[in-house]
Amino acid sequence: MEAEAVRQPRATVTVAASPAKATERGVSRRGLSRSTILGLRVVSLVLFFVIWWGVSLLNAHVLKVFNPILLPAPDEVLRTGITMAASGELAKHILASLSRVLWGFGIAAALGIVTGTALGRSRLLEHLVEPMLEMLRPIPPLAFLPMMVLWFGIGEASKVAFIAYAAFFPIFTTTIEGIKYVDPVLLRAAASLGASERQIFWHVVLPAATPSIITGLRLAFGLSFFVIVAAEFIAADSGLGFLINDARTFFLVSNMLLGAAVIGVIGVLANVLLRKLEGRLLRWRGEARGQA
Amino acid sequence: MKSILIEGVSKSYTEGVLALDEVSLELPENSFTCLLGPSGCGKSTLLNMIAGFVEPTTGRILVDGQEVTRAGADRGVVFQEYALFPWRTAIENVEFGPMIQGLPRVERRTVARRYLSLVGLAEHETKYPRELSGGMKQRVAIARVLANHPSVLLMDEPFGALDAQTREVMQEELLRIWGEDKKTVVFVTHSISESIFLADRIVVMATRPGTIKEIVDVTMPHPRDRSSAAFVSLEREIKRLVREEVAKLGVT
Numbered sequence: 250m251e252a253e254a255v256r257q258p259r260a261t262v263t264v265a266a267s268p269a270k271a272t273e274r275g276v277s278r279r280g281l282s283r284s285t286i287l288g289l290r291v292v293s294l295v296l297f298f299v300i301w302w303g304v305s306l307l308n309a310h311v312l313k314v315f316n317p318i319l320l321p322a323p324d325e326v327l328r329t330g331i332t333m334a335a336s337g338e339l340a341k342h343i344l345a346s347l348s349r350v351l352w353g354f355g356i357a358a359a360l361g362i363v364t365g366t367a368l369g370r371s372r373l374l375e376h377l378v379e380p381m382l383e384m385l386r387p388i389p390p391l392a393f394l395p396m397m398v399l400w401f402g403i404g405e406a407s408k409v410a411f412i413a414y415a416a417f418f419p420i421f422t423t424t425i426e427g428i429k430y431v432d433p434v435l436l437r438a439a440a441s442l443g444a445s446e447r448q449i450f451w452h453v454v455l456p457a458a459t460p461s462i463i464t465g466l467r468l469a470f471g472l473s474f475f476v477i478v479a480a481e482f483i484a485a486d487s488g489l490g491f492l493i494n495d496a497r498t499f500f501l502v503s504n505m506l507l508g509a510a511v512i513g514v515i516g517v518l519a520n521v522l523l524r525k526l527e528g529r530l531l532r533w534r535g536e537a538r539g540q541a
Numbered sequence: 542m543k544s545i546l547i548e549g550v551s552k553s554y555t556e557g558v559l560a561l562d563e564v565s566l567e568l569p570e571n572s573f574t575c576l577l578g579p580s581g582c583g584k585s586t587l588l589n590m591i592a593g594f595v596e597p598t599t600g601r602i603l604v605d606g607q608e609v610t611r612a613g614a615d616r617g618v619v620f621q622e623y624a625l626f627p628w629r630t631a632i633e634n635v636e637f638g639p640m641i642q643g644l645p646r647v648e649r650r651t652v653a654r655r656y657l658s659l660v661g662l663a664e665h666e667t668k669y670p671r672e673l674s675g676g677m678k679q680r681v682a683i684a685r686v687l688a689n690h691p692s693v694l695l696m697d698e699p700f701g702a703l704d705a706q707t708r709e710v711m712q713e714e715l716l717r718i719w720g721e722d723k724k725t726v727v728f729v730t731h732s733i734s735e736s737i738f739l740a741d742r743i744v745v746m747a748t749r750p751g752t753i754k755e756i757v758d759v760t761m762p763h764p765r766d767r768s769s770a771a772f773v774s775l776e777r778e779i780k781r782l783v784r785e786e787v788a789k790l791g792v793t
Contacts, residue, residue, distance in 0.1 A: 437594055438624035442638040442689055443614030452637070456628045533628045533669040 298323050321503045326510065329503040343511060345487035349405065349480075350473045353412025357469055361417050362462060365424025369458075370450075375425075382421065390415035391479055403484035408477065415476045416469035420462070427461025428454060460531055467523050474516050543603075544570040544693060544725040545591060550600035552586050552751075559750035560586045563600070566744065566753065570692075573719065573726045575736035575743045577779070579787045583751025584729045585697055591727060592618050592695050605692055614638065617686030617724075621698040623678040625670040631681045632657060632666035638689030656684040659718060676707040683715070687722055694724040700735070712738055716763060733779050737772060738765050745779060748786045755782055 281289075302322050309317040333339040368375045394411055401407035431454050439453045481490025489508045496504035545568040552561040561583040568574050576584040589595040591602055593612035602609045604616060612618075625634050632653050639649035657663055660680040670678055679699055686694060699715075700708045712735060719726060730736050736743045740759055747754035757779060761771055 432624075434620055434622050434624045435626060437592075437612065438618065438620065438626075439637070440594075440612035441592055441614070441616060441618040441695075442685070443641045444637075448641055452641075453626065456626070459628070531628075533630075533671070535669075535671055 318500060319502055321506065326503050326506045329501075330507050330510075333504075333507065339507075339511070342487055342489050342492045342508075343515070345485075345491075346477050346481065346489045346512075347515070349408045349488065350412060350470075350477050352405075352409045353477075354416050354470055354473045356409065356413040357416035357473075358420055358466060360413070361420025361465065361469070362424050365421045365462075366428050366455075366458075369425045369428025370454075379425075382418075386418050386422075390476055394480060394483060397480075398484050408480040408485065408488075411480045412473045412476055416473045419468040419472065420465040423461045423465030423468075424458065427458030431457040460534065463527050463530065467520070467527070470519060470523060471516065474512060474519070478512065543567050544572070544605060545727070546603040547587070547591075548600050548602070550587070550590060550597045550602060552583065552590065552595065553598050561597075562750035562752050564751070564753055565600075568725055568727065568742075570725055571723045573739060573741045574728065575740035576727065576729045576746060577731065577733065577736045577743050577783070578746035578751075578754075579731060579748060579783060579790065581751075581790065582746040582748045582786065584746050586751065588695050588697050588727060588729050591693070592616055614642070614689050615691050616693045616695055617689055617691035619679070619682050619686055619694070619696040619699045621701045623670070623675075623682050625678055625681055625685075627670050630667050630669055631662060631673065634670070634681055635685045635688050637685060642689075652688050653684075656688040657681070659687070659721065660684045660714070674707075675703050676711055679703065679711060680714070683718065687718070687724075692725065694719075694726045696726065696728045698729055698731070701730075708735070713764070715739065733776055733783065734767060734772075737761075737775055737779070738767060743779065745782045746786075748789055754786065 302324075305317075305320050305322040308314055308320055309322075330339065364378070368378055390411065393414065397407045397411045397414070401410050435453055435457060436449060439449045444452060477488070478490035478493065481488040482494045485491040489512050493505045493508035496502070496508070545566075547564060547566040547568075550561060550564045551559065553559045564583075564587060576587060578584050586595060590597050591604065591609065593609050593616065607615075609616075626637065629637070632650070635653035635656055636649045639652050644652065654663070654666065657666055660683055662677060662680050662684070665673065665677065670681070673681065682699075700711050703711060716739065728736070728739060737759055743757040743759060744753055745755045745757060746752065757775070759775065761769075761775075765772055
């Protein structure tokens with residue numbers, strides 16, 4: 250009897266109210282508010298420069314551990330930067346490095362995605378080619394740099410080839426993973442909706458692998474900047490790596506720090522840009538990621 | 542008219558385990574059949590063979606007179622895991638079949654919109670699957686299949702991942718949609734009450750090896766009252782049949 254009374258009219262039950270995503274606005278983990286977090290981050294940057302400045306001044310006027318020209322203060326580096334920017338020299342070096350990175354990264358992306366896809370699709374190719382690449386992968390790319398210079402000369406080709414080589418592996422690996430591990434139920438769903446093998450590849454496999462491929466591209470882009478400096482140390486007459494190495498010969502520590510700082514700034518900007526692009530392409534995954 | 546004809550179908554996997562043994566079954570056009578049984582009775586295997594995902598070891602399956610050799614658009618499948626494409630919005634998911642068929646953009650949007658409103662999701666067309674609840678996702682999946690105009694609708698425990706209340710609503714919804722867009726339905730479930738609520742015919746399956754134990758015709762008119770005497774007594778009878786099979790598995 251009681252059971253009867255408890256039963257509710259089913260008609261009033263609406264199915265599937267929108268899923269409550271409990272994202273608390275303005276409050277992040279450990280209960281810090283957004284503005285506090287932003288404030289702390291700004292303080293962190295300011296603190297960095299203050300410490301640098303402090304150490305530099307302390308060394309120059311009080312402690313005198315080493316020659317003051319070996320540790321210039323931030324304002325000196327800034328002044329060097331302004332002078333070099335005004336003369337157009339800085340832009341020349343930035344453009345030289347950037348164009349090498351873009352070429353090398355572009356080639357790596359094309360090769361990595363194509364070979365990764367081919368190997369991810371074909372068991373035969375995978376077992377034929379992967380051991381080869383697995384053998385090369387643990388060798389730090391830098392080990393090949395002197396050889397690249399011998400093979401491709403001291404011109405642009407050796408640097409582009411070196412970057413392409415280094416950036417290839419992360420793209421290749423993440424592409425294979427992405428292509429291979431597509432949820433099989435999605436493949437079945439597509440096949441039962443009438444899709445051909447070819448259509449399944451373009452409309453299911455590739456989009457499903459995209460997040461993984463993009464992760465590889467982002468890693469590879471960072472790596473490209475990482476290795477360009479080393480490549481420009483060896484044989485170059487332009488580029489940010491050259492700027493640093495050349496300045497070493499003349500004890501121009503400000504120039505060296507400037508080169509490093511510019512690379513840092515470009516790296517941060519590139520990462521922000523790539524995150525933006527990722528957010529756009531992977532809108533369907535939500536905004537939970539990639540805010541840093 | 543026969544829609545699905547299953548002729549002496551067996552399936553053995555490499556380890557020599559017989560998942561299905563000589564199953565034969567005829568399903569008339571626009572009938573609603575539930576395959577019912579405990580896990581391991583081969584009900585999903587049978588459904589996957591009709592879908593064309595799994596090949597029978599012996600025997601054959603005909604759908605509308607054509608032997609099944611692979612998956613195809615004439616047999617729509619609704620999965621327990623929804624299987625929506627997460628990078629497509631609700632409406633883009635429904636558009637998938639029409640897109641594959643080469644329908645122009647405007648037309649396929651119209652078709653998709655019609656089926657989304659049929660399942661009651663007209664207002665959610667621009668949402669991505671992650672923004673939808675389980676019940677809503679399964680509605681999108683049903684709309685996606687129907688927009689493709691299959692002659693057969695195969696459902697593999699479609700409401701198995703839903704909570705009890707949503708599940709009952711979805712069962713009613715499915716009957717309403719089926720009433721508006723008649724298809725031959727094969728519905729795999731291990732819920733006895735779900736099968737009685739939905740089906741014209743319940744195929745109770747036996748385990749080890751998978752065979753048909755008994756076919757129960759359900760003649761009660763829709764909508765069926767889950768607390769009516771006829772419903773409850775049929776439930777009790779089928780429960781007894783299924784219990785025997787569960788006991789055979791040696792697990793309780």
